[in-house]
Amino acid sequence: MIALWDSLPVLAQDIAVTLALLLPGVLLGAGVLRGFAPWPLVRAILWRFRGPSVLFVLLIALSVGMGIGLLAQERGLRQGTAQAADKFDLIVAAPGSELTAMFAAVFLQPSDMGLLSGDTYSAIAAHPSVTLAAPLAFGDSFGAASIVGTTADFVRHLSDERIEGRLWRTAEEAVVGALVPLEIGGRFAPSHGTGDAAEPDGHDGHESAVVGRMAPTGTPWDRAILVPVEAVWEVHGLANGHAPERAGQIGPPFDAAYFPGTPAVVLRAASLGASYGLRSEFTRDGETMAFFPGSVLAGLYRVMGDVRQAMSLMALVTQGLVAASVLLGLFILSRLFRRQIALLRALGAPRRFVFAVIWSFSAVLLLAGAAGGLLTGLGAAQLLSAAVTSRTGVAVAAGLGWTEIQFIAAFVSAGLALSLLPAALVLRQPVIEGLRA
Structure with a gap:
């Protein structure tokens, strides 16, 4: 199996890893929405609570963008310095x-x-x-x-x-x-x-x-x-x-x-x-x-690799805190439309439909935040690249790579899974208390 994996082109491996990271979220969404189309109600809730929703999307976009910007910048710096040493055999x-x-x-x-x-x-x-x-x-x-x-x-x-x-x-x-x-x-x-x-x-x-x-x-x-x-x-x-x-x-x-x-x-x-x-x-x-300047740079990259591992660990901890914040934010947002959900349940809406509405609302916010984070990270990387290029003269071009796309895929899948908790919690609340809210 390992030999078969190693025989695949690098691009195929990157695509396979990305799909593997994204697949849990896709399957989860398909399972939750099977048989239901809650989008008209989700749009109405988003419009009704558009202020908190926009703030929540901006929070996710900022946190995701920071991680993407650092990853893209580090790769761009490697490529730029390697190009600078190319003529020095x-x-x-x-x-x-x-x-x-x-x-x-x-x-x-x-x-x-x-x-x-x-x-x-x-x-x-x-x-x-x-x-x-x-x-x-x-x-x-x-x-x-x-x-x-x-x-x-x-x-x-x-x-x-x-x-x-x-x-x-x-x-x-x-x-x-x-x-x-x-x-x-x-x-x-x-x-x-x-x-x-x-x-x-x-x-x-x-x-x-x-x-x-x-x-x-x-x-x-x-x-x-x-x-x-x-x-x-x-x-x-x-x-x-x-x-x-x-x-x-x-x-x-x-x-x-x-x-x-x-x-x-x-x-x-x-x-x-x-x-x-x-x-x-x-x-x-x-x-x-x-x-060979290339060998000296390789040693420098190894040190940078160690730093990158430390930064990746910090980014992992940071994303854990962000995930906890996202989860807490979803709980808070679900309290905003507690009365509307209770009214749906009182009118006889199936529990799975109510669950799909709440989860879809959370999923829209997460996907919008992840897309915003992708753009924010790209913009941050471009600004950092321009600053590094201006200061050092090394042409640093930091664009999106498979590492950043996989980072987004993993975040989306984890966020969609965490969104199950607020939806399940809302269903456990008494309908009468929700109508009185």
């Missing part, structure tokens, strides 16, 4: 924290990192399995945009060669990300440092001209300004990576004797097997560390 950096190096190289977060020497870079770039070895140089900014020194080949790789304008030809030219507020042909003066610590006049009026713009990538690099790595070195008073007789050269090959150092090198290998070989070869104690 392998990173080589000085020994230290892989997480810190990844945040600096992939997500452009300011970090203090050691530098790789010219000899180390030359050994990496000269390896026969390496098809791209791009040094990254950080430390400057323009407004909220980080300035990153690198090579033209890396810009082509990062943008899939979708560049409006052209690549740089001199150290005084730059290519900007899709969201940087600079036009092609504009000029800017870099500030030394980033954020509040940036020094606007730290580079003696040095300016660069924008000659190209990358297509949107959905990563923090959309907010970055890319310049030749030689420009970053020169503006800080360092050698530009080339011997004096080739001082005007832009891009590799670099001369190890004139290579000031780089905090990270992005590698691309000829094959996946070669990437693993490079990681093993350039992971040297006290010299370099090589890592």
Whole structure:
């Protein structure tokens, strides 16, 4: 049986789980309503007590929406960060924290990192399995945009060669990300440092001209300004990576004797097997560390998974409290039309019909609240995604998935089952007392 289940496509498994969660509620409704059509009376009760009914639906929608929004946001964040690291096959950096190096190289977060020497870079770039070895140089900014020194080949790789304008030809030219507020042909003066610590006049009026713009990538690099790595070195008073007789050269090959150092090198290998070989070869104690950003993210996801389990447990407890509140609310609402129900019973309405009326009233409120919660959760996830994207530059798109749909299905089935209790309680109340209410 387990082998048969594992052989099913993921979509079929999701559909099967959703139907299994929803089926108890459907069967329950079919059993309660069998032979009866209480909808005209239910509509009349809903209209008569429309104020409390609307408030009750809003309560359910808010509680359900919070759970859905968190689940959708967590999944969207995973997908967005994975997309951001997609172009970074392998990173080589000085020994230290892989997480810190990844945040600096992939997500452009300011970090203090050691530098790789010219000899180390030359050994990496000269390896026969390496098809791209791009040094990254950080430390400057323009407004909220980080300035990153690198090579033209890396810009082509990062943008899939979708560049409006052209690549740089001199150290005084730059290519900007899709969201940087600079036009092609504009000029800017870099500030030394980033954020509040940036020094606007730290580079003696040095300016660069924008000659190209990358297509949107959905990563923090959309907010970055890319310049030749030689420009970053020169503006800080360092050698530009080339011997004096080739001082005007832009891009590799670099001369190890004139290579000031780089905090990270992005590698691309000829094959996946070669990437693993490079990681093993350039992971040297006290010299370099090589890592796959995807593996670091996987470890981070495991931690997030533990957090998600804790959040899921909290959500389960919260939904339990919500279910108890729903049950209490249904009891209170059933008291509002106690006299009408007693009148129905006094006129000879069958007990099952009265039971179906009360249960249907509760079911309508639950279904309306669940549908509202679905929309509320989607809206909350969109707002959270926009806030995360604006703050980090990672394109987070949180939409509804099977997890959220299954969450709704389970809530609806449980709510419909709990709705039996208020209906049964109303039938146990004396008719005479109900008429006097």
